Amino acid sequence: MARAFEIVDAAGAVKWDDLPRLLAKLRAELAPLAPGPLREIKPDTEELGRYLQAPDPLMPASFYARLALEAWARHAPIQQQKPKPNECPHCGHAPQLGILRTEGNGEALRLACSLCRREWPFRRITCPQCGETDHEKLVFYSTPGFPHVQVQTCQTCSTYLYLFHVDKDPALVAEVDEMSLLAVDVWALELGYQKIWPNLAGL
Numbered sequence: 001m002a003r004a005f006e007i008v009d010a011a012g013a014v015k016w017d018d019l020p021r022l023l024a025k026l027r028a029e030l031a032p033l034a035p036g037p038l039r040e041i042k043p044d045t046e047e048l049g050r051y052l053q054a055p056d057p058l059m060p061a062s063f064y065a066r067l068a069l070e071a072w073a074r075h076a077p078i079q080q081q082k083p084k085p086n087e088c089p090h091c092g093h094a095p096q097l098g099i100l101r102t103e104g105n106g107e108a109l110r111l112a113c114s115l116c117r118r119e120w121p122f123r124r125i126t127c128p129q130c131g132e133t134d135h136e137k138l139v140f141y142s143t144p145g146f147p148h149v150q151v152q153t154c155q156t157c158s159t160y161l162y163l164f165h166v167d168k169d170p171a172l173v174a175e176v177d178e179m180s181l182l183a184v185d186v187w188a189l190e191l192g193y194q195k196i197w198p199n200l201a202g203l
């Protein structure tokens, strides 16, 4: 694993031209340790540019390509002009999930970017996909076995988003924990909801 990141310089930055090499290294290092479906993925360098320029939630890049892009995007000199409230202010990509943290007497919400993982503040009780704020259209579900997770669903645009209460589990790594919620994803899909942005495993 450590060898996969020799490409990263002291500041943690990865150059765009190094991404194909990083992609190949991530695949070589992680695939032998990964569960079946991730072991079979053969990443393609063309998906790097495609996912960056024209991200499509119905056709996400592979697990390895997204890891490589994340390493690049975190430090890339991207300057997003006038991002919308539901877009990452750094790279303009869609939110992957929500993070709730105790602030004062309540909880503040931040959305976490599906590409660079940066977080930005967002209004509570608002659908990040369509902007719905009607309390009757936004329904929150808790998930048995995952007390730190809430599912925010929107009946207006039929999307859902996971909210992670990080204070309830200090060991939580939201983007990793999200991949353990497969049963909840299946439940949401059966109800007709689509996740705003699929997780690293494409779910």
Ligand SMILES: [Zn+2]
Binding pocket: 088, 089, 090, 091, 092, 093, 113, 114, 115, 116, 117, 118
């Ligand atoms: Zn971003």
Ligand SMILES: [Zn+2]
Binding pocket: 127, 128, 129, 130, 131, 132, 154, 155, 156, 157, 158, 159
């Ligand atoms: Zn909505």
